[in-house]
Amino acid sequence: MVILDNLETVLQPGERVGQYRPGYEGYGELLRQVGELRHQSCLLITSREKPREIALAEGNQSSVRSLLLSGLNAHDGQAVVEQRRAFAAPDSDWQTLVQHYAGNPLALKIVAAAIEDLFDGNISTFLAYVQQQKTALVFDDIRDLLARQFDRLSDLEQEVMYWLADQSGICFAERLQSDLLGATAKQGLLEVLRSLGRRSLIETTSGNYTQQPVVMEYVTDTLISLMAAELITEKLSSFIRYALIKTTAKDYIRDSQLRLILQPIASQLQENFNTISLEQRFQSILERLHTQLGYSSGYAAGNLINLSNALRLNLVGYNFSNLNVWQADLQKINLHRVNFTNADLSRSVFIQMLGYVLSVSISPMVSRSLRGTATGEYSYGEPLMGNLWAICNRGKRVGSGRWPGTLLAPYWLRAIWIKRFSFGILKLVNV
16 A cells, blocks of 8 residues: 555645646656556545546546545544543534534644633633634634645635635625626636635535635635735735625625625724825725726725725715726715716615616705606605605506606706606606
8 A cells, every 4th residue: 555645745836726746747647547557556645635637537436536534523523622631511512613613623623722721721611702703713823724725726716715705605606707807717717616626625515615614714814914905005906806895795794794804904994094094095096996997997996985984984076987886885875076977886786776867857955856767767855865755657656646647846846847658657858
């Protein structure tokens, strides 16, 4: 029997999984011949990455097999932790502790030392602290281990890992593909997901993908550090490629992104700049988006709006014209004199969606407005406060009875008639 331990050390970092370092291609030939030729020996390898020769040759009817070492169960995980000393804890706490670190023996050994040193050996107190912090608690030794593995990934693999962490939960391939920027990333997504699976960095369940809590915590922390550094230096990269929050996601995902990603970045900026400096910096970044990037600005403009909202910055006079304003939460922001001319707002959220507005009339005191859309709807409300009192379609007021067939507008709307055609569609007509 021949045993090759840690075979990933001969594989090329920064490339798709299974590529060999220059000069080590002979290991691939060895694996191929051992798998194809008849012999009476056995080759056993351990690796964090699956060599492509193994991936191609393995099968139920083949002499080549691979075994994914999953995490330890609660009983075996407890045995690993108690190699250090005996810990008193109920079975439910042991189950939670082992699952929290995905049954990884090395992680459990590191956590056991931390529980003994920092929590006086009390597992329940440690778990209560983890729950309070809403974090996986990635200790330095675990962080170093994950950093070595993460640094081996290709750029596309790292990009997908960041997006998976940004989703804060289970995600399917179609959603990831819609989030990625660039045709190359979109086309190579499935191969990247397969590669990450062979590196044991993601988990797959019924076609959905996710990360273990410890991995997600590390990747999220890395993304936060990258974005904060880019905003400080004004050299944008990750800030363009990734959305700080997904405003179109479910509420619990958006709340998690606000707490775990957006707020920590905002806090780092507040530690380095005062409000005036932040407004000047954001204006400078916005100007750079116009002059250097334009429609290649990705998620940067939407990220600026969401950060400004978190930092309570004044957006008056900001110019987002001709930019992609994606994943921006515009529901509770004062947008007075903000320029969105020709901006792509397709992935942002508003208080109320009205469709294309074709005709508008505003009262002399700017306290009332009437707007007509391309769908035949018209709305009546307060333009400055964003309050809508009525939305009407096909002669019916939403939530109320039928309006008259033909209405003459109030005195400040005398330039507009509201006319209903015989088939019931309301339309604003200038007179």
